[in-house]
Amino acid sequence: MTRNNRRNVTDLLDDGRTMATYAVPDGSSGGSVRAYLLHRAKPHLPPWIGWAGTGLAGALGNWRWEGSAGAGVGLTLASVALTGATWWAGKSTSPQRRLHSAVTVAAGSAWVTAACLAGPTAGPIDDMFLMGGPVAALSWNVRMVLRHTPDGAASGSADGGLLEKVGLARAQIGAAKVEPNRVTAPLAVVAGEQTNDDVTKALARIASALDLPTSAVRYTPDAGSSRRGELVIVPEDMLAEEVEWEGPSNLGGSIAEPLVIGRYDDGSLLVIWLPGDPDAGRNSTHVLVAGGTGSGKGDTALNLQTEILSRRDVIVWFSDPKAFQDFAPLRPGLDWAAEGGTDTEVMVEAVKAVIPARTRWLGAHGYRQWVPAAAQQQNDPAHSCQSGRACGCVGMPFLVAWFEEAANTLRALGDDAFTGIAQEARSAGISLIVSLQRPSYDQMSTSTRASLPSVIALGCDPRDEGFSLPETVLDAGAHPGAWGNRRPGYCYVVSPGIPEDRYPSPGRTRRFTARAVPVMEQLAAWAQRNGATADPITAGAATSVAGRAYTGRTTADGAPQPAALRAVQEEDDMEAYGGGLLVDPEDAGIDPDAELPDAEDGDDAPIFGREQGRKPSPDEARELFARALAEFETAGQMVVGPVDFTDWCDRNHLSRSWVSLRLKEAATDGRLEATNTTGRWRIVPTLAAA
Numbered sequence: 001m002t003r004n005n006r007r008n009v010t011d012l013l014d015d016g017r018t019m020a021t022y023a024v025p026d027g028s029s030g031g032s033v034r035a036y037l038l039h040r041a042k043p044h045l046p047p048w049i050g051w052a053g054t055g056l057a058g059a060l061g062n063w064r065w066e067g068s069a070g071a072g073v074g075l076t077l078a079s080v081a082l083t084g085a086t087w088w089a090g091k092s093t094s095p096q097r098r099l100h101s102a103v104t105v106a107a108g109s110a111w112v113t114a115a116c117l118a119g120p121t122a123g124p125i126d127d128m129f130l131m132g133g134p135v136a137a138l139s140w141n142v143r144m145v146l147r148h149t150p151d152g153a154a155s156g157s158a159d160g161g162l163l164e165k166v167g168l169a170r171a172q173i174g175a176a177k178v179e180p181n182r183v184t185a186p187l188a189v190v191a192g193e194q195t196n197d198d199v200t201k202a203l204a205r206i207a208s209a210l211d212l213p214t215s216a217v218r219y220t221p222d223a224g225s226s227r228r229g230e231l232v233i234v235p236e237d238m239l240a241e242e243v244e245w246e247g248p249s250n251l252g253g254s255i256a257e258p259l260v261i262g263r264y265d266d267g268s269l270l271v272i273w274l275p276g277d278p279d280a281g282r283n284s285t286h287v288l289v290a291g292g293t294g295s296g297k298g299d300t301a302l303n304l305q306t307e308i309l310s311r312r313d314v315i316v317w318f319s320d321p322k323a324f325q326d327f328a329p330l331r332p333g334l335d336w337a338a339e340g341g342t343d344t345e346v347m348v349e350a351v352k353a354v355i356p357a358r359t360r361w362l363g364a365h366g367y368r369q370w371v372p373a374a375a376q377q378q379n380d381p382a383h384s385c386q387s388g389r390a391c392g393c394v395g396m397p398f399l400v401a402w403f404e405e406a407a408n409t410l411r412a413l414g415d416d417a418f419t420g421i422a423q424e425a426r427s428a429g430i431s432l433i434v435s436l437q438r439p440s441y442d443q444m445s446t447s448t449r450a451s452l453p454s455v456i457a458l459g460c461d462p463r464d465e466g467f468s469l470p471e472t473v474l475d476a477g478a479h480p481g482a483w484g485n486r487r488p489g490y491c492y493v494v495s496p497g498i499p500e501d502r503y504p505s506p507g508r509t510r511r512f513t514a515r516a517v518p519v520m521e522q523l524a525a526w527a528q529r530n531g532a533t534a535d536p537i538t539a540g541a542a543t544s545v546a547g548r549a550y551t552g553r554t555t556a557d558g559a560p561q562p563a564a565l566r567a568v569q570e571e572d573d574m575e576a577y578g579g580g581l582l583v584d585p586e587d588a589g590i591d592p593d594a595e596l597p598d599a600e601d602g603d604d605a606p607i608f609g610r611e612q613g614r615k616p617s618p619d620e621a622r623e624l625f626a627r628a629l630a631e632f633e634t635a636g637q638m639v640v641g642p643v644d645f646t647d648w649c650d651r652n653h654l655s656r657s658w659v660s661l662r663l664k665e666a667a668t669d670g671r672l673e674a675t676n677t678t679g680r681w682r683i684v685p686t687l688a689a690a
């Protein structure tokens, strides 16, 4: 099947003839010189066979009809009819080919008529045969030789059958490179008449003419020309066979090394880089994982996540509103896991907070962007926050902030906020990874989409292709819409570091089956023991926003990791020395016990669950409200809005509008901070407020 396909492709590119200039198969004709010469000469023989046949027809016709007047009329009419039929049949071919064919047929049939009636050796008839025949045959040989211009640029004829069929009749196709399952041929369209756009529009028709899937035919325009490019045809779908994930590609390597998430259709590795590389002139990137339901987004995310967690210098914050349905085995390896809702809101606020802190730290240590050396202890005087000597600061691991099914989160965050975060995160050694259930503009705005430079585009609705992939990649032949959910794991990857001519090549991620679960669990355990832990700067900034909601990844024995632990402990210490850190500074003098309406409940009685028989006085109500905020903080719920106070309002006979006013007041006092969502406020942890 493969061999047949390959032969068809080269044949079609070559207008149905064997393309001797492409490749001479080693020993395909026995390896002898004779066989080789025969192989080379074969395509040029038909005109000579025609010549010999004409001579034979003349001789036989003369034996039958010599001197017959009736035969003379018949043969002359037959000759005219044959020439006319040739001209008519050549309608769909190029003008030169049509004329050449008609002249050849006219000359041949006239000679046969003359030879039949007068005899093949009479008068000049034999000379005409000996001179005119080879000239006609040679003219066809010359024509064929000229068709194979080596670089597609010379003035070869433009009668390619395939190209003609797809509306590019006068385009020139050069010598094709034939590799296993891949034919690459330079193509040039007519100067001044056609452009590369005409080729990209014809790709689907080329695929149809070759009887191949649309994604098997691609075109890479030459960056320096609007009419030249390279046509790539991959006849066999080598991705059809599923490959199961068996483990990470580079356990203990750096996050700066390529992350292997699958393979391309020519068998080469499908890789992606998250951090930038100043030496390679590559920027760090954020990634959109986009695919319709059933396209294999979940397994693709697992491919990427297992690669990330297997690296030594990265921490992962991960939000999954689907409660870690797919990712549970990896959860112990995450630095921070949030299950959507408020937890995700807090995580977003924490990402915002760590960006300036991390950027400052990197700048202070002489890093213009995150590189693996930034994750090591800072023993190099060239990367020191103290002039002239090594500072010995603890290194800062790369941070991946991952938002699964992120449409709602991003919408709530707002375009400007997200674009700002995305822009600044890249210089802070942070990559955002965002996955979308349905890749379309009603899920994510244009500007949010534009701030995610990389995409793993899985099968989707054909109408959503434009959302997933840049136009140039679609024009070059990429069609994730052709897969829908029928080809799970098939994807196009557009990302810095991947050569651009690869963008339209499909790849496939690996499949995760039940067999992968224990391996993922081992990987998470490895990450727990050997992976990076949050540095004090990141942990401190996160804790200042998220309070106890961020404790950092727990170690294997269940304790939080060192830096985050320290940050939380510091907060506890402040609380112990307190001076009323959990209440508004202006209320610090109030004795909470004295103010509580049900003092007999004691200090520790929670606000929630308190039964109130009467409406509290304004002062009591404010005190209750301050305590409620403190309880939210203690519980780690760092983003609140009136809706979170619904039960509390009922119990305390207070209205939601009263709570709304208090929330605004608390924001003025610095106890809360506005988020990008109207009516949602972030609790400023008391450590930061102090």
Ligand SMILES: Nc1ncnc2c1ncn2[C@@H]1O[C@H](COP(=O)(O)OP(=O)(O)OP(=O)(O)O)[C@@H](O)[C@H]1O
Pocket (backbone or CB within 6 Å): 242, 243, 291, 292, 293, 294, 295, 296, 297, 298, 299, 300, 437, 488, 489, 490, 508, 509, 510, 511, 512
């Ligand atoms: N690379 C792959 N190779 C083969 N099969 C795969 C691959 N990736 C996913 N699959 C299979 O395709 C099916 C759908 O995959 P998956 O659940 O990951 O899709 P999804 O896009 O996450 O869908 P949903 O959005 O509905 O959760 C599953 O049966 C999965 O095992």
